[in-house]
Amino acid sequence: KVRITSTRTDKVPNTSATAASSGADLNGMAAYNAAQTIRERLIAFATRWRQVPEDTVRFAREGVWVGGDLVPFATLCRQAHIGRVSLSSTGYYATPGIEYDRAAHRGRPFYYFAYGAALAEVVIDTLTGEHRVLAVDILHDVGRSLNPAIDLGQIEGGFIQGMGWLTTEEVVYDDAGRLLSHAP
Structure with missing residues (x-):
């Protein structure tokens, strides 16, 4: 139900290089962040659409619980689309704790090593x-x-x-x- 395309700088500006086997880390977390953005938009829409508290919206394998009702994921997305909610997002992720002073040869240039x-x-x-x-x-x-x-x-x-x-x-x-x- 979710379409992911390959990264390109005309789609996602300022992407990081994927040297040192960091592609899965960077792109995986960027995709996760993009999905979280869409999830938050759907939760906000569902609370307005069904007039329920935010904590009663829960995503499950079989659909989305909105209040006490199980709504098919496709139905929620269709209603959100009709309600002018953006169902696309880009994500970005910067690996934490990376700092390196090339002149002093100090710091942590990579998050992990193999x-x-x-x-x-x-x-x-x-x-x-x-x-x-x-x-x-x-x-x-x-x-x-x-x-x-x-x-x-x-x-x-x-x-x-x-x-x-x-x-x-x-x-x-x-x-x-x-x-x-x-x-x-």
Whole structure:
């Protein structure tokens, strides 16, 4: 009964970047905030429509309790639409507690961190540089997963991306050991 579209800056201005696996957190909470806005509008409408106290409006799986009456969700929405109540909303969410001073290298740049390790068994022809990956073991702590299939794809994709970067890009360091080729 609820339609959600993908985020775009022409629909939701000032959206945050979704780097560091923050997309589910940011967009999920933004969608929640948008839904709460619509819910509040429906509650306010239902109290006027049926002349009941606000605390008697309750959303349930089977519909919306308005006073002592069970009203189908679609009926309430139709009545709200006729009553000129907006049934669309955008949401926004800013992850709390994120502050970072780049110059001082102090603060908390991310709300959470993921930890992992990978071990790859490879064969390298030292004369030609040709290489072949024989086996890879990856251990990654994702906490409570929202979608294990997506997590698996992200972890495997990250490994492949890193392997490609380290085997196809020229990696250059200065005499002090600082990485100079910091981008493709």
